[in-house]
Amino acid sequence: MTALPKIRLIWLGVTAALMALTLWMIFLWVPTEINQGNIQRSLYFHVPVAWIAMVAIVLVAVASVAYLKTRDEKWDRLAVAGAETGVIFAALMLITGMVWAKPVWGVWWTGEPKLTTTLILFFIYVAYLMFRAYFPPGEQRRRLAAIIGLMGAIDTPIIYYGAQLWERAHPSAVVGSDSSIDGPIGLTWMVATLTFSVLFVYVASERYRLRKQEDEVMALRRAISLQPSRTPSSSMDNAEPISSAPAGGA
Amino acid sequence: MLASLGTVWTLARKDLLLELRSRDIVLAIVVFALLVITIFTFAIELTPSRSRDVGPGVLWAAVAFAGVLGLNRSFAMEAEGSTLDGLMLTPVSRELIFFGKVLGNFIFVIIAEIVIFPVFEALFNISVLQIETIVIALLASIGFSAVGTAFAAVSVRVRSREIMLPLLFLPTSVPLIMAAVESTSVVVNGGSWADFSDWLQLAIMFDVIFVIASAVLFQYVLEE
Numbered sequence: 001m002t003a004l005p006k007i008r009l010i011w012l013g014v015t016a017a018l019m020a021l022t023l024w025m026i027f028l029w030v031p032t033e034i035n036q037g038n039i040q041r042s043l044y045f046h047v048p049v050a051w052i053a054m055v056a057i058v059l060v061a062v063a064s065v066a067y068l069k070t071r072d073e074k075w076d077r078l079a080v081a082g083a084e085t086g087v088i089f090a091a092l093m094l095i096t097g098m099v100w101a102k103p104v105w106g107v108w109w110t111g112e113p114k115l116t117t118t119l120i121l122f123f124i125y126v127a128y129l130m131f132r133a134y135f136p137p138g139e140q141r142r143r144l145a146a147i148i149g150l151m152g153a154i155d156t157p158i159i160y161y162g163a164q165l166w167e168r169a170h171p172s173a174v175v176g177s178d179s180s181i182d183g184p185i186g187l188t189w190m191v192a193t194l195t196f197s198v199l200f201v202y203v204a205s206e207r208y209r210l211r212k213q214e215d216e217v218m219a220l221r222r223a224i225s226l227q228p229s230r231t232p233s234s235s236m237d238n239a240e241p242i243s244s245a246p247a248g249g250a
Numbered sequence: 251m252l253a254s255l256g257t258v259w260t261l262a263r264k265d266l267l268l269e270l271r272s273r274d275i276v277l278a279i280v281v282f283a284l285l286v287i288t289i290f291t292f293a294i295e296l297t298p299s300r301s302r303d304v305g306p307g308v309l310w311a312a313v314a315f316a317g318v319l320g321l322n323r324s325f326a327m328e329a330e331g332s333t334l335d336g337l338m339l340t341p342v343s344r345e346l347i348f349f350g351k352v353l354g355n356f357i358f359v360i361i362a363e364i365v366i367f368p369v370f371e372a373l374f375n376i377s378v379l380q381i382e383t384i385v386i387a388l389l390a391s392i393g394f395s396a397v398g399t400a401f402a403a404v405s406v407r408v409r410s411r412e413i414m415l416p417l418l419f420l421p422t423s424v425p426l427i428m429a430a431v432e433s434t435s436v437v438v439n440g441g442s443w444a445d446f447s448d449w450l451q452l453a454i455m456f457d458v459i460f461v462i463a464s465a466v467l468f469q470y471v472l473e474e
Contacts, residue, residue: 068470123421130417134408144404147467148418151400154463155422158456162425165448169432 008206015202018195022188030188039103044188046096048196049089053118054156056086056200060128061153064146073215076142079149080132081207085200087125093118111170113163120159124152137218257342261350265324266357274327275320279362283316284369291373298375305374306434310427313366314394317359318416321398324355325406334406334472344469348399352461356395363387382437382446389453390430393460397422400464403471422460429453 026044033040059082067075097115098108109115128148135141269275290308294300328334337347367387371378398419405414430453433446443450 120421120424123417127414127417127421131405131408131414134410134414140407143470143473147400147404147470150467151397151418151422151460151463154459155425158425158452158459161455162428162452165452166428166432 008209011198011202011205015195015198018191018198022192022195025188025191030184033185036104039100042096042100044192045196046093046100047189048193049096050093050114050118051193052196052200053086053090053093053121055197056082056089056204057121057125057149057153057156059204060086060149064149064153067142067146068150071139073142074212076146077208077211077215078204079146080211081204083125083128083149084207085204087122087129088203089196089200090118090122090125094122111163111167113160113167116163116166117156117160121152121156124155128152254346257346258349258353261342261347262353262357265351265354268327269354269358275323275358276361278323279316279320279358280365282319283312283362283366286312286315287366287370287373296374301374301376302435302438305370305376305378306431306438308374309366309370309378309434310390310430312370313359313363313390314420314423314427315416316362316366317394317398318419320358320362321355321395321402321419322412322415324351324358324399325402326411329406338472344472345465347472348465348468351399351403352395352464355399356391359391359395360388363391376438378434378438380437382443383434386430386433386437386450386453389450389457390426393426393453393457394423396457396461396464397426400460400468400471403468425452426456429456 022044026041030041030044032038060079063075063079063082066072067079094115097118101110102108128145131148132141132145135144287308290304290312294304294308325334328337340347367378367383398415401415401418401422405411405418408414429449433449433453436446436449
């Protein structure tokens with residue numbers, strides 16, 4: 001995927017340039033929103049980041065289905081990359097959301113459907129990643145993790161629908177003021193969304209590459225540990241891959 | 251079709267027989283749920299109106315948390331007795347094994363609820379033993395057993411499965427818990443079917459989607 005270092009460098013450059021442009025637009029160029037003041041600028045981060053958090057679970061789901069169908073490890077790596085990046089973007093979405101909601105709505109937290117959905121989604125990502133951390137590496141872990149990723153992705157729209165019903169049943173005192181999203185505000189929004197999407201692709205692909213290297217190191221260590229050990233100390237070092245080998249080899 | 255139903259029932263009957271002898275699962279669910287409910291009667295000073303406000307939430311939180319405990323056992327027993335391999339060697343499709351397990355767990359949850367609901371009604375002084383709440387309980391139990399069975403099978407080989415199952419089960423069940431709490435809340439506050447039809451729809455939608463999805467994905471869980 002990122003075998004060519006040149007492409008990675010170019011992509012990094014593009015990400016950095018876009019990020020600089022976005023920061024300039026958000027903090028210097030776009031006029032201050034009239035109702036909310038400066039705090040509204042945090043929405044230029046909040047909304048694109050929320051969008052990425054949702055896209056990431058779709059990536060996890062697609063990669064999980066592809067893994068279950070093909071059993072190609074690359075799909076599993078892609079799913080991990082998606083989930084790890086997704087959990088960060090979901091956390092950023094929650095934090096920026098709270099920072100914005102406190103001055104504007106007067107509360108840190110409210111049962112707004114998208115906030116609720118992202119919070120639950122965050123927990124699903126966490127469960128997915130914890131499962132991977134608890135389970136010994138190997139084919140079984142990849143397969144079971146794919147199932148969890150898929151269940152989480154299937155659940156997301158249902159959670160959103162439930163959260164919408166919930167909001168209708170418990171109308172909160174706060175009023176969601178929809179700012180006009182045309183002109184400079186709309187443009188900044190679009191550029192920020194593009195930038196964060198590019199950033200997401202960069203971070204996820206770097207994570208994918210790292211994951212691939214981790215797998216290669218694991219395979220090497222396993223290959224070494226399966227050879228007759230020359231010194232007692234080297235077999236001690238390789239105690240872990242030996243124990244995980246049966247799970248992986250099954 | 252009839253033969254499949256027979257297989258499902260045979261598998262469920264195996265779990266029920268085991269349960270009849272050990273009484274592990276149902277007892278765990280009932281006692282744990284009653285403890286949660288009892289603790290809440292101390293944590294919240296219960297006036298009649300406050301009971302109606304928080305009661306449904308307490309009830310379903312208790313059932314969800316206690317249900318996780320019970321569901322954990324259903325596959326843990328198979329793993330500890332090394333009978334999971336035997337189950338996988340039986341010449342029936344994975345879907346039927348799944349439905350057998352779901353049916354067993356569903357019956358356990360229902361039996362537990364039959365004990366939990368009257369005690370809850372007594373402690374909180376709100377009437378949950380009505381036809382509406384029984385329908386809600388049935389719908390919630392179907393979803394709980396389907397999702398719980400799938401995740402229990404997924405997490406059975408994890409080194410700390412007691413922690414893993416709630417982490418997988420609870421966020422996924424959020425829509426169902428919401429639907430159960432909200433409908434029960436409408437019922438205890440004197441509402442009728444029409445007032446919570448949206449929530450019933452959500453519960454039915456959740457059940458249908460997750461029964462199908464879990465059954466399809468279950469074949470990948472039990473695969474060697």
